[in-house]
Amino acid sequence: MDFNNSIDFSHKKSFQKFLASSITIGGKEVKNRLFLAPMAGLGHVAFRELISQFGGFGLLFTGMCSAKALPQENRNISAVFKWRDEELEYLVCQIFGSEPKSMALAAKRIEKEGFFGVDLNFGCCAAAICKKGAGAALLKEPNLAKDIVKAVRDAVSITVFVKFRSGWDSDPLSAAIDSAKMAEAFEKAGADALVYHPRVAPDRRLRPPKWEHIKLIKDIVSIPVFGNGNIFEPLDCQKMLKESGCDGISIGRMAVAKPWIFSSIAGNSLAEYENIYHHTATCMLNLLLKHYEERLAVKMFKKFVPYYAAGFKFGHSISKQLLRADRASEIKQVIDAIFKEPFEQPEAIDRPNLHLLL
Ligand SMILES: Cc1cc2nc3c(=O)[nH]c(=O)nc-3n(C[C@H](O)[C@H](O)[C@H](O)COP(=O)(O)O)c2cc1C
Numbered sequence: 001m002d003f004n005n006s007i008d009f010s011h012k013k014s015f016q017k018f019l020a021s022s023i024t025i026g027g028k029e030v031k032n033r034l035f036l037a038p039m040a041g042l043g044h045v046a047f048r049e050l051i052s053q054f055g056g057f058g059l060l061f062t063g064m065c066s067a068k069a070l071p072q073e074n075r076n077i078s079a080v081f082k083w084r085d086e087e088l089e090y091l092v093c094q095i096f097g098s099e100p101k102s103m104a105l106a107a108k109r110i111e112k113e114g115f116f117g118v119d120l121n122f123g124c125c126a127a128a129i130c131k132k133g134a135g136a137a138l139l140k141e142p143n144l145a146k147d148i149v150k151a152v153r154d155a156v157s158i159t160v161f162v163k164f165r166s167g168w169d170s171d172p173l174s175a176a177i178d179s180a181k182m183a184e185a186f187e188k189a190g191a192d193a194l195v196y197h198p199r200v201a202p203d204r205r206l207r208p209p210k211w212e213h214i215k216l217i218k219d220i221v222s223i224p225v226f227g228n229g230n231i232f233e234p235l236d237c238q239k240m241l242k243e244s245g246c247d248g249i250s251i252g253r254m255a256v257a258k259p260w261i262f263s264s265i266a267g268n269s270l271a272e273y274e275n276i277y278h279h280t281a282t283c284m285l286n287l288l289l290k291h292y293e294e295r296l297a298v299k300m301f302k303k304f305v306p307y308y309a310a311g312f313k314f315g316h317s318i319s320k321q322l323l324r325a326d327r328a329s330e331i332k333q334v335i336d337a338i339f340k341e342p343f344e345q346p347e348a349i350d351r352p353n354l355h356l357l358l
Contacts, residue, residue: 059117119195
């Protein structure tokens with residue numbers, strides 16, 4: 001389906017309407033074109049429950065799970081391979097690994113559990129992952145990467161996604177040209193959709209992604225291509241769609257900072273939330289306490305703090321106060337003190353403080 005080429009995205013309503021429209025991926029309908037990007041340490045069951053309450057997305061992706069460990073994982077014990085049954089219909093499990101066989105076995109387990117799909121991580125450039133030959137290291141081994149896609153495709157009938165980025169060439173354009181060749185190979189090997197983050201490895205979000213390079217991928221394959229990287233406000237989506245012609249958008253960090261972003265891009269009203277910042281921080285903590293024991297919940301909450309703080313003028317001070325608390329009850333008091341009337345409200349800023357988001 002290529003109808004996005006004929007849409008004039010200069011009108012605000014047209015890009016919102018496009019993103020809110022359904023798309024068929026691997027023969028299955030997805031109700032809109034906005035995804036939660038996979039984020040290790042953040043994209044867990046508690047955060048996904050919060051996002052699900054706001055709505056406005058098509059699919060949610062888990063943080064990366066080790067393909068080797070996954071066949072033995074117990075959802076009642078694992079912090080990562082853990083889900084609510086209600087979310088399975090829109091949940092994709094991401095795996096990392098470097099062997100076709102173990103990736104295929106992990107995908108089989110994911111299919112057996114009833115997930116919407118499986119996502120292959122060919123983009124993570126963290127040293128611990130690349131050292132094992134997984135994540136973005138696979139972009140240096142195009143044949144192995146293609147064999148992994150093929151092995152997973154042959155093993156399951158659920159939807160297969162590949163998330164990848166520009167490769168290891170320091171010149172972004174030639175890296176993107178290489179990525180386009182890989183995209184073609186992934187499609188031939190049986191991938192149903194691609195999510196592309198147009199940044200070279202190991203550039204860790206320091207330079208802005210080259211959205212125009214998503215077009216190189218879009219033009220070479222006929223499966224849906226989703227763009228990713230630096231969407232901070234709804235109008236960024238309009239720009240990415242215009243520059244790349246992509247079929248939809250995957251959002252990471254901004255969904256952590258503002259989990260209502262999908263709903264607001266979809267044009268839904270948020271009027272029912274009197275104080276959305278207070279609501280979000282409180283719900284996140286409560287949901288973490290629902291799914292994890294207190295010590296772990298507090299540790300996990302602290303990973304969200306820089307993202308919340310990034311949305312305010314004096315974010316560093318917000319961050320400091322929240323990070324100082326050690327018990328859930330203390331964190332609740334601090335959240336109330338910062339965000340709840342009758343205290344003076346912190347000043348929100350439109351674009352986040354990137355120093356806090358990196
Ligand atoms: C804390 C954190 C963890 C991440 N973990 C993963 C991961 O497990 N798998 C993956 O493919 N990408 C991972 N990413 C990359 C994101 O999916 C996304 O590509 C990147 O953040 C750029 O998108 P954004 O600008 O919308 O955040 C992670 C990013 C962050 C900030």
